[in-house]
Amino acid sequence: MKRITLIPPIVGLVTLAGMIAWRTLAEPGTSLPPFPDPPAVSLPGFEVPLGTARVAGVVRGADGRVLVEALVSLRAGEEPMWTYTDAEGRFALSEVHPGPARITILARRYRTHEFDVLAPDEALVLELDETLAPAPELPPLERAPLEGVIVPAIAGRGVAGYEVLLRPAETPDRFGAPVERRATVGADRSFRFDDLILGQYRVTLLPPWAAGGSWPNIADPARRAHVHSLASAGRSLELPAAAGELHARLVDADGAEIFGALALLHPAGSPDRPWPPATSAEDGTLTFADVPPGAHRLLLIAGEARRELTVQVSAGSALELDLQPLPTRAEH
CATH class of the missing domain: 2.60.40.10 (Immunoglobulins)
Structure with a gap:
């Protein structure tokens, strides 16, 4: 079998191109003219005139x-x-x-x-004969500690990690007026505010997932106002929670438990205030806790199935939903 050798022709072409380029550059008139030297500039030295x-x-x-x-x-x-x-x-x-x-x-x-x-x-x-007037002294702030306990909405439920938010009842537009304070509830259901400024407060109780915010307020509506005074500072504040729970068990058309179904909840008329999404457990159960009393919209999504319904939650009780089976597969 014969092979065609391409190396000699390639070497010849490269050599020819180099000779043509060399002859072109060597001809008169093909080189670039030199640039003239820049003119010399002499700047006067900068001198700061000093006195004597x-x-x-x-x-x-x-x-x-x-x-x-x-x-x-x-x-x-x-x-x-x-x-x-x-x-x-x-x-x-x-x-x-x-x-x-x-x-x-x-x-x-x-x-x-x-x-x-x-x-x-x-x-x-x-x-110097004119002195400055002494700075005015600020009056001392009237403070006192505040201690309290949370009463769970449903007996036996833990409240560790809940947050108590105290907000001034009036705009703090003067020195010494109350300001916003927060305290975390301990495992023993207690909370404490050290050196709390005396005054009127609005009380908010927040579930753990809402700590740092201002909604939902699950404190008993009758206990959402507090006047902090020296007389009340020695008494423990009892703050009942007013919320309910929502329980459901999801099964498909064959009666089998649905695992991993998505559940979305928000107050009726307020879709911009959703609860953290919940998913059904391996036994098909799902739970929403610390739900304020009132009407809520519940959306269930499992495979091809979507079901939306209105539920009515009562304070201090757990609502057990009786749901129809969800057709998780599309019917043809």
């Missing part, structure tokens, strides 16, 4: 005592200069332009003072 005078002296307060670490700034024309007084209240500024100058002094407990001087002058005695 010296200004020095001492700074004293209204009581005659020297002022330490006072800021002394001087402006003569357009050139500012500054320094600080030493441990003896003295200052010195050199290389000042002779002539009129203005000195500004900033010292603790004194208003800003300005002095017009004539440089040179090394024996200045600058006295």
Whole structure:
């Protein structure tokens, strides 16, 4: 079998192309003209004109005592200069332009003072005579601790991790008015606010998944207002929860439990306030806890099946839904 050798023709073509390029560049007129050298630029040096005078002296307060670490700034024309007084209240500024100058002094407990001087002058005695008025003292905040316990809506239910939110009943537009506070409920159903400002509060009880928010409020409506005073601080606040539970068991058309079905719940008329989604367990059961009393819309999704219904939840009770089987497969 014969093979066609391509290497020699390729080498010849490359050599020919190189010779043509070399001859083209070697011909007169084909090279680029050189660029001219840039013109030399001579910039004058930047010099800061300094003066020959010296200004020095001492700074004293209204009581005659020297002022330490006072800021002394001087402006003569357009050139500012500054320094600080030493441990003896003295200052010195050199290389000042002779002539009129203005000195500004900033010292603790004194208003800003300005002095017009004539440089040179090394024996200045600058006295600050106008002190600042003392800052007004804020009145002490009236505070007291608040302790309390949560009463579960359904006996025996745990409330660890729930959150008690106290919000001021009025806009806090004055010093010492109540502000928003939060406390987490412990495993023993107790909560505590240390140094709570005295005043009127609106009380919110939040389930664990809603901690940090403001909804849903599952506190008993009759206990949603609290006046915190020195007289009430010594008593434990009992806060009952007012919520119910929702239970269901999902089965398909063959009576088998449905595992992993999706359940969505929201108050009737408020689809923008959904509950965290729930899924059915291996035995087909699902539960919604801490549901405020009232009407709610429940949507069940399992395979091809979708069922939506309205449920009425009562405080302190668990609603057991009697659901018809869900056709999880489409019928043909």
